[in-house]
Amino acid sequence: MVDIIRSVKGTRDFYPENMAVRRWMFDKIRTVSTQFGYQEYEGPCLEFIDLYAAKSGEELVKEQAFVFSSPGDDLLTLRPELTPTLARMVAQQQYELAFPLRWWSIGPFWRYEKPQRGRTREFYQWNIDLVGTESVAADAEIVAVAATFFKEVGLSAGQVRIFVNNRRLMDQAFSQLEIEKDLRPAVFRVVDKLDKLSEKEWRTFAEDSGLTGIQVDGLSELLKNDALWRESEELVEFFALIKTLGVEDYVEYNPKVIRGLDYYTGTVFEAFEIGAQSRAILGGGRYDNLVADVGGNALPGVGFAMGDVVIELVLRDAGVIPAGLGDQPQVIMTVFDVETLPASMRLAAEIRAAGMRVVVYPDVDKLGKQFKFADKLGIPVAIVVGPDELTQGKVTVKDLKNREQITVEKESLIEQIKKFLPSPM
RNA sequence: GUGCCUGUAGCUCAAUGGUGGAGCGCCUCACUGUGGAUGAGGAGGCCGUGGGUUCGACCCCCAUCAGGCACCCCA
Known part of the structure; x- marks a missing residue:
């Protein structure tokens, strides 16, 4: 074969067969989003790097964003996530828009990662947000959207689960353990490690992170407590609403769900595949000052994001992608x-x-x-x-x-x- | 960014340092108004790329690129 100029690392070619699957998935996303009354929007793929400098995880911008200078010498970035763009768009028209607003979007994003199965450098992401209300009903609705999507594509509650926790509840619990505020980010990492290390290794890691033995004991107990949610009024109300919405099979309390991003303030959740693989499918939560960081008035909101790469693998493995998709001639x-x-x-x-x-x-x-x-x-x-x-x-x-x-x-x-x-x- | 594994025909993979193979797929014919079977032929490879060791390298060594796995991080 003659040499063919190769494709860029971490990108994918969508041949008609793959494109048909993507089209099918995106149609399901559209169906569910609009069923709940959300409206589609889209921002630019190129943004000034300043937009992300405001917030986002430090690592996301510094190490994972594609940054380059334009011919006009502007520092531009291929967007690694949508939330800052959403914040800007809302801030720009904050006195025009009707709140609460329900918006959804699906489009391409770029992150400079090491590609492997389930992770590419160019990917699509479904973003859906409910902005302008602090109501717990909003949290429940957003989680119900995720659950309904799973139902819609044919994934059962036995195959996927949305695990929910609450940052405020955890903060309160950490305070009871007398874990200091500036230690909290480290503690989140410790929590995250629990399932990845042996008990002994985890202990060591926790103590190296600055926790005392007593605190580690307390934390360990805390993370085993599946009934902890009863101590949070918010979560009690949340789970009652989830039941009302008819998606309780898909939703479960889990004290280990914390989420890495700093801007989450209340409810946080992550959907996982159940079983040997246990891949993370989507994640989101409540944030209380989305717009303030880009210069607007603080607005509360709740939302989540789902990448197309992992969900497609899950759907494939589950065998729920219908045959005969596509636009071949009849x-x-x-x-x-x-x-x-x-x-x-x-x-x-x-x-x-x-x-x-x-x-x-x-x-x-x-x-x-x-x-x-x-x-x-x-x-x-x-x-x-x-x-x-x-x-x-x-x-x-x-x-x-x-x-x-x-x-x-x-x-x-x-x-x-x-x-x-x-x-x- | 770190560690490990893998790169051989379109695809899946073989081949003790001594002239590169198989299955499937593809093309032609048996079959000039009818395709999934069968049979007979045929095409297709600078063995990922670049160095090195050797009389001799697909094989050993180094580098590089790409893919996978585990970290890291997260969607």
């Missing part, structure tokens, strides 16, 4: 010889006028070859118009799957094709 018009080509093209136009996807075979080839081509593309119906048909004013319609064919009057062509087409789902 009918192939074979070409018998040069003389009959115009007749074939004319017929194709008629079938298109009836609303079907039709291709005309572009060369004069043996019929067998034309059928084989149709097979490969998964086209279900073929039409043959040779000299015999033309002189009789008829058309042959062939069901490629069952290998049946029938020669009919031209007038009943469309009807006959419909009989052979697989019924739409």
Whole structure:
């Protein structure tokens, strides 16, 4: 093979087959988002780096963002996340917009990471936010959106679970353990490590992080307490609402869910695949001063983000992606010889006028070859118009799957094709 | 950014340091108005790339690029 200029590391090519799956996933996202009354929006893919300097995790901007200078010497970045853009868009029109606003978006993002399975440098992300209310009902609604998405794509509560916790509750608990405020970020990391280390290693790690033995004991107990949520009025109300919304099977309290990002202030949640893999699918939570960081009035909100890469792997492994997705043609018009080509093209136009996807075979080839081509593309119906048909004013319609064919009057062509087409789902 | 594993035909993978193979796929023919089977042929490779060791390298060493796994981090 001649050398082909390779694709950029960490990017993906979407061949029609993959594109069909992506289209299907995105359609599900759209369906669920709009069902809950959210409106689609989109921001630019390029932003000034200053937008992210305001907040975001330090590492996200400094080490994971694609930053470059434009010909005009501006420092630009390919957006690594949407939240700062959302904050700006809201701040710019804060006196025009009707709050609470429900917005959703899906688009490309870039992070300079080491690519591996489930992680690329260019990916798509679904963002959905409910901004302008502190109500617990908003938290519950957002989580219900996530749960409904799982239902919609065919993932059961046995396959995925949304784990919920509350930052305020944890802060309160940490205070009882007399863990100082400036130690909290380190403690979050300790919490995060619990399932990744052995108990002994975890202890060591916790003490190295600055916790006393008594605090480690307390923390260990705390993180085993699945009933801790009862001590939080917010969470009690939250879980009651989740039940009302009918998605309680998907939602569970988990004291270990903390989330890395600093801007979360209340409810936090993460959805995981259940089972051996246990991949993280989406994450989000409540933030109370989204807009203030970019110069607007502080606005509370709640939302989450889901990347397309992991969810696709989960959906594939779960076997819930339907077959027969895609926009391949429904009918192939074979070409018998040069003389009959115009007749074939004319017929194709008629079938298109009836609303079907039709291709005309572009060369004069043996019929067998034309059928084989149709097979490969998964086209279900073929039409043959040779000299015999033309002189009789008829058309042959062939069901490629069952290998049946029938020669009919031209007038009943469309009807006959419909009989052979697989019924739409 | 760190550690480990892997790069051989379009795909999946073999090949003690001594002339690179298989299965599937592809093309042609048996089958000049009918495709999933069968049979017979055929095409297709600077063995990821660049150095080094050696009489000789797909094989050993180094570097580099790419992919995977575990960290890190997170979606």
